[in-house]
Amino acid sequence: MRKSLVRKLREKGIDNENVLDAIGKIPRHWFFDEIFVEHAYQDKAFPIAEGQTISQPYTVAFQTDLLELKPGKKILEIGTGSGYQACVLVECGVDLVTIEYKDKLSRLAKKMLKHMGYEPKFIIGDGSLGCDKFAPYDGIIVTAGAPTVPQALVDQLKIGGHLIIPVGDRKMQKMLRLTKQSNGNITKEEFSNFSFVPLLGNDGWSK
Known part of the structure; x- marks a missing residue:
């Protein structure tokens, strides 16, 4: 079932072997109740606790690929x-801090x-x-939809680092990759539209 999922991701244009290998190793069904296990390796999001979702594998692969990860x-x-x-990030060999x-x-x-x-380090x-x-961080990945790009995240990027963030309204967001240049300027690339749960917090959406 994991191999089938990896094939689907290849068909959708994911060709980063490091990312595909990571997804192929992770037992995604462990995140599902037993009665829903047949959904685990379908390429779709699925509800979890607290009104949140486990992201669609394609979305996970797409965002991870944009980070241009290197071990360490x-x-x-x-x-x-x-x-x-x-799990995917750690399997790719990075030193991960994850905040919820x-x-x-x-x-x-x-x-x-x-x-x-x-x-990883949990916060x-x-x-x-x-x-x-x-x-500072070599990369920052935001897995919730933001109304704007929080300045704190830009400030915490290393020179050459990427910030991957979906920005838009509560229903639909544009995936962005912001890269910090050696002079401190930020370049922005735009990719496809996605739909994430809202980013909550001071520079996100209110509850």
């Missing part, structure tokens, strides 16, 4: 959610990932403000 790089994930995206607004989700994800053998807090404690 320090990455900040905004929105731990189920923890599935975090809702403490219940963070605790559940931490327990699940530890059981699976993945141990409970306002992801729209980033995590200055471990900054």
Whole structure:
């Protein structure tokens, strides 16, 4: 079933072998109740606790690919959610800090990932403000839809680092990749439209 999922992602244009290998190794069905296990390797999002979702595998692969990851790089994930995206990032060999607004989700994800053998740094807090404690980052990935690009995330990027963030309204967002240049300027690339749960916090959406 995992191999079938990887084939589907290839057919949709994902050709980053590191990302595909990571997705092929992760038991996504562990994130599903037993009665829903047949949904685990379909390329679609699925509801989880606290009104959140486990992201569609294509979306996970697309965002991860945009980061242009290399082993050992320090990455900040905004929105731990189920923890599935975090698994993919750690499997790609990065040093991951993942922050979640809702403490219940963070605790559940931490327990699940530890059981699976993945141990990124878990933070409970306002992801729209980033995590200055471990900054700067080689890359930042936001897994929730933002109304604007939070300045704190731009500030916490290293020179040459990428910020991957979906920006738009509550229903639809444009995927952006912002890159910090050596002079401190930011270049912006726009990609496809996606639909994420809202980014909550000071520089996100209100509850």
